[in-house]
Amino acid sequence: MTNRIPLMAGNWKMNLDHQEAIATVQKLAWTLKDAKHDYTAVEVVVLPPFTDLRSVQTLVDGDKLDVKYGAQDVSKHSKGAYTGEISATMLAKLGVSYAAVGHSERREYHGETDTLVNDKVRALSAAGISSIVCVGEGLDVRKAGEHVPYTLAQVEAGLAGLTDEQLATVVIAYEPVWAIGTGEVATPEDAQEVIGAIRGKLAEQFSQDVADRTRILYGGSVKSSNVAEIMAKPDIDGALVGGASLDPEEFAKIARFQ
Numbered sequence: 263m264t265n266r267i268p269l270m271a272g273n274w275k276m277n278l279d280h281q282e283a284i285a286t287v288q289k290l291a292w293t294l295k296d297a298k299h300d301y302t303a304v305e306v307v308v309l310p311p312f313t314d315l316r317s318v319q320t321l322v323d324g325d326k327l328d329v330k331y332g333a334q335d336v337s338k339h340s341k342g343a344y345t346g347e348i349s350a351t352m353l354a355k356l357g358v359s360y361a362a363v364g365h366s367e368r369r370e371y372h373g374e375t376d377t378l379v380n381d382k383v384r385a386l387s388a389a390g391i392s393s394i395v396c397v398g399e400g401l402d403v404r405k406a407g408e409h410v411p412y413t414l415a416q417v418e419a420g421l422a423g424l425t426d427e428q429l430a431t432v433v434i435a436y437e438p439v440w441a442i443g444t445g446e447v448a449t450p451e452d453a454q455e456v457i458g459a460i461r462g463k464l465a466e467q468f469s470q471d472v473a474d475r476t477r478i479l480y481g482g483s484v485k486s487s488n489v490a491e492i493m494a495k496p497d498i499d500g501a502l503v504g505g506a507s508l509d510p511e512e513f514a515k516i517a518r519f520q
């Protein structure tokens with residue numbers, strides 16, 4: 263069984279300008295330093311808005327911080343006449359390690375499909391950036407008891423045809439839409455049920471090796487008060503944290519599962 267290093271990723275969404283970003287990352291890094299956080303044991307990543315990335319890069323490089331940073335989205339295109347888009351190579355130049363793709367807010371408000379997710383994963387992998395592929399069902403699907411097949415279909419299509427090398431840069435985040443930003447957390451058992459099924463799907467679609475080494479996160483109203491029980495589940499390798507990641511002291515506690 264492969265040793266999967268837990269990953270705690272903070273999705274800031276459209277919050278915090280570049281000055282606030284610097285203060286937040288600094289506070290996060292200091293808090294983790296005071297707690298003697300071992301970044302090799304738990305990776306800590308923030309996903310600020312695009313406009314903050316250059317400032318965060320300067321801070322992280324200048325102060326030699328171990329906090330990693332990433333983007334919340336990426337273009338599937340490599341360059342050209344795509345107004346408003348940001349390419350994976352541009353992100354790589356800014357030292358970005360991760361990018362979220364297929365977040366439920368992108369799926370809902372920007373029509374992002376599994377096919378587009380697949381294209382974005384390929385673009386990110388080619389630029390050496392890890393994708394955090396977000397999947398998860400809405401409330402209707404959950405109520406209908408269809409949450410497992412629904413989520414597995416997103417995994418299947420989002421990762422279709424990827425090579426072993428491309429899959430090596432993929433992290434999956436199971437985020438039931440009804441639990442995002444609502445204060446409604448899936449029970450650890452609910453999260454484990456779907457995340458365990460996703461791991462089984464990876465074994466079936468690719469190989470046991472891919473299933474064993476791919477990190478699968480839970481996302482949806484994670485806080486310091488509920489993270490420990492979520493992380494206690496065998497298939498859950500970390501969390502994608504929205505609201506609570508805007509408070510660096512709270513996010514540091516989450517990163518330490520306290």
Ligand code: PEP
Binds near residue numbers: 273437444484
């Ligand atoms: C998210 O946006 O990915 C998320 C999980 O948000 P929250 O933690 O606020 O529910």
